[in-house]
Amino acid sequence: MQDGNYAFELEQITYAYHQQIALKDVSLTIRQGERIAILGANGSGKSTLLKILDALYFPQSGVVRAFGEIVNEQAMQDEARALAFRRRVGLVFQDPDVQLFSPTVWDEVTFAPLHLGLARNEVIARAEWAMELLSITHLRDRAPYRLSGGEKKKVALASILSLQPDVWLLDEPTASLDPRSQSRLLDFMDELRRQGKTIITATHDLDIVEEIADRVVMFCEEHVVVADGAPRELLADYARLVECNLVHEHRHKHGEIEHAHHHWHRAEHTHS
Amino acid sequence: MKARGFLFKTIHDFTDTLEQALFAEDVARRAGVLQSLDPRAKLLGALVLLIAISLSHNALAILTLALLTFPLALASRVPLGFYLKRVWIPASFFTGLIALPALSSPLTPGAPLVTLIDSTAPRLYLAITAPGVLTALLLWLRAGTSISIAVLLVLTTRWMTLLQALRILRVPQAFVLILGMTYRYLFVLLHTANHLFLARQSRLVGRVAPAEERRWLAATAGTLFAKSYALSEEVYLAMQARGFRGEARVLQTLTWRARDGLWLAGWIGIAALVVWS
Numbered sequence: 113m114q115d116g117n118y119a120f121e122l123e124q125i126t127y128a129y130h131q132q133i134a135l136k137d138v139s140l141t142i143r144q145g146e147r148i149a150i151l152g153a154n155g156s157g158k159s160t161l162l163k164i165l166d167a168l169y170f171p172q173s174g175v176v177r178a179f180g181e182i183v184n185e186q187a188m189q190d191e192a193r194a195l196a197f198r199r200r201v202g203l204v205f206q207d208p209d210v211q212l213f214s215p216t217v218w219d220e221v222t223f224a225p226l227h228l229g230l231a232r233n234e235v236i237a238r239a240e241w242a243m244e245l246l247s248i249t250h251l252r253d254r255a256p257y258r259l260s261g262g263e264k265k266k267v268a269l270a271s272i273l274s275l276q277p278d279v280w281l282l283d284e285p286t287a288s289l290d291p292r293s294q295s296r297l298l299d300f301m302d303e304l305r306r307q308g309k310t311i312i313t314a315t316h317d318l319d320i321v322e323e324i325a326d327r328v329v330m331f332c333e334e335h336v337v338v339a340d341g342a343p344r345e346l347l348a349d350y351a352r353l354v355e356c357n358l359v360h361e362h363r364h365k366h367g368e369i370e371h372a373h374h375h376w377h378r379a380e381h382t383h384s
Numbered sequence: 385m386k387a388r389g390f391l392f393k394t395i396h397d398f399t400d401t402l403e404q405a406l407f408a409e410d411v412a413r414r415a416g417v418l419q420s421l422d423p424r425a426k427l428l429g430a431l432v433l434l435i436a437i438s439l440s441h442n443a444l445a446i447l448t449l450a451l452l453t454f455p456l457a458l459a460s461r462v463p464l465g466f467y468l469k470r471v472w473i474p475a476s477f478f479t480g481l482i483a484l485p486a487l488s489s490p491l492t493p494g495a496p497l498v499t500l501i502d503s504t505a506p507r508l509y510l511a512i513t514a515p516g517v518l519t520a521l522l523l524w525l526r527a528g529t530s531i532s533i534a535v536l537l538v539l540t541t542r543w544m545t546l547l548q549a550l551r552i553l554r555v556p557q558a559f560v561l562i563l564g565m566t567y568r569y570l571f572v573l574l575h576t577a578n579h580l581f582l583a584r585q586s587r588l589v590g591r592v593a594p595a596e597e598r599r600w601l602a603a604t605a606g607t608l609f610a611k612s613y614a615l616s617e618e619v620y621l622a623m624q625a626r627g628f629r630g631e632a633r634v635l636q637t638l639t640w641r642a643r644d645g646l647w648l649a650g651w652i653g654i655a656a657l658v659v660w661s
Contacts, residue, residue, distance in 0.1 A: 168621045195627065203625045209575075210618040213568055215409040215543065222635055227627035232635060253413075257575075271626065 118180065119144045119279050119310045120165055125174030127160055134160040135171070136335045142312065144179075144278065147305055149321045149343065150314040152331030153357035158314035159206065161331075162281045165312065166203040167194075199228050202277035206284040208264035212256035217248065217267050220256055224275040235274075242273040246300070262293035269300060279310040286317050298323055316358060318347060332356045396581070399574040411539045416460035418540035423549035425644035429651035430537045436655035437530050443522050445661045449654065450529040453536060460540050471532045479527040483520035492516035543567060547632035561630040568619050573612040580608060 122140040126133070135157040142148060150158045163169040164176060167183050176183045178197060188194045202224070205211040214220040221242055225235040243249045246266045251259065256267050265285070272280065285301070286294045301324050304311055313324050321328060322343045330339040330346060338356060339346050346352070353359040412419060418426060433449070440446055457467045485491050488500075489511045496511035503509075538546070543564075550560050584600065592600075 163621065166625055168625055191629070194629070198625070198627045203622075205618070205622055205625075207618070210615065211622045213571075213619050213623060219544070223623075223628075224626035226633045226635060227629070227631075229627075232637075235635060275626065 121177040123175040125171035127171045133335050138337055144310050145308050147311045147325045149325035149328045151328050156331040156333055157335045159283050162283050162314050166201055166281055195228055200277055201279045202272035202275050203281040204268055204272055208268040211268045216253050217251045217256055221270045221274050238274045242270040246270045261288055282313045284315055399578050409542050411462055412542045414461040418460040422640050422644040423541050423545045425648045426537055427549050429648050430533050432652050432655045433533050434530050436658040437526050440658045442661050443525055445658045446525040446529055449658055453532045462539055471535050475528040475531045479524045483523040486520045487512045487516040489513050492519050544632045544634045548634050557630050569616040572616045576612040577608055
């Protein structure tokens with residue numbers, strides 16, 4: 113099934129952390145330029161999947177191909193192949209504190225192009241461009257861990273943007289962001305869409321799914337893929353969303369009226 | 385505001401100092417004498433001086449070298465209060481503990497300066513001896529001066545540049561990688577410790593007895609290591625994801641100038657004087 117048009121092809125991959133299954137028999141193909149939301153409750157295996165796609169973890173069984181070539185531990189030990197892969201795929205971690213390990217914002221944004229062997233001038237040009245695009249030029253000499261949550265997220269994005277990858281892997285990008293930062297992040301992701309990037313977002317925030325994806329791959333708490341399809345279609349299937357712990361039965365009061373309905377964060381609802 | 389426990393204050397202050405001085409590289413980015421030198425010259429100079437200190441038996445020579453580090457720290461815009469409080473006081477305390485037994489007659493026999501125990505039945509004799517004081521003093525000076533030289537080097541050199549200099553000087557990649565990860569791990573460990581203390585603090589009312597605080601610390605030590613280990617593993621993955629393969633790279637290109645050679649020659653000269661004086 114090797115195809116150069118595919119960014120990733122996963123065949124029956126299984127991954128476990130010390131006997132504890134994180135992903136079970138997952139098969140998935142992702143075309144270049146696709147926008148996919150990996151939907152699932154906490155602990156369903158979304159983050160593990162992103163790390164496998166970024167060749168940071170290697171499954172105990174199954175095959176992973178990226179851009180038509182097999183990706184495994186052995187392949188990633190080959191420096192040329194590893195560098196070529198890392199230049200094409202960027203991962204934005206859920207926790208910016210994990211991702212931001214350099215002393216200054218400038219060091220952070222130059223880290224990837226520098227370590228991926230780009231020429232000095234190119235590194236500087238890309239870092240300046242990325243910082244300008246995300247409006248963080250004024251933070252250049254600041255220590256990343258002293259920034260606010262929204263600023264940290266911007267720096268984390270800039271640190272990947274300077275790499276200019278074809279594929280963006282984003283792990284819970286809206287987690288703990290204030291509404292303004294969240295809205296800017298969605299604008300940023302839309303800009304990536306216009307540039308034709310492949311965008312794979314792991315999330316359990318149902319409100320953003322239709323904005324960030326054209327396809328949804330849904331995981332259940334049993335760590336298997338239970339649905340793969342268009343966002344509108346999958347989000348309308350309440351029974352499945354409840355089963356996968358993505359919505360819950362919510363009871364609350366409006367004045368004297370008490371009622372219950374399926375609920376996810378900030379979802380609109382009307383009262384009859 | 386309620387006074388916070390000694391342990392919390394210690395860890396909080398320690399984290400704050402380390403973050404400011406080491407991780408934020410505040411001092412390393414200042415325009416000072418040591419900052420302007422090539423890291424290879426500094427690294428080699430520090431190495432030569434450390435060897436000289438360990439070979440010398442002349443307390444006066446080592447003391448002179450220790451005193452020389454102060455104007456150097458000043459010229460490199462290292463805050464003197466910080467330098468004294470964070471280098472010499474902790475170094476004195478810990479080396480003092482190690483050197484304490486060396487003062488006594490059973491370990492270093494000689495002419496007694498102060499007799500502590502002198503009983504005939506049972507036969508017990510313990511005194512602080514003159515050679516003991518000299519040995520302890522030498523040990524304390526050696527440790528303090530070595531630490532201050534190492535601290536000056538680390539404070540005035542950006543971490544990635546230091547790692548790069550180590551690689552240029554043919555230090556094995558695995559060693560440099562371990563050093564780099566230890567640095568990140570230390571940062572994560574301190575942050576996690578701080579968060580654990582804060583989380584506990586938010587659930588406390590009133591004062592906690594120091595003994596209770598120590599018990600809690602002992603009980604949470606395991607959690608702290610497990611948490612920080614998991615976090616540091618994530619940090620390493622994040623570095624790997626952005627192309628890190630154990631080789632430190634920096635934008636700045638190292639250039640060796642005549643003044644770097646002169647400083648290095650000066651340090652070698654001082655080291656020779658310390659050894660052969």
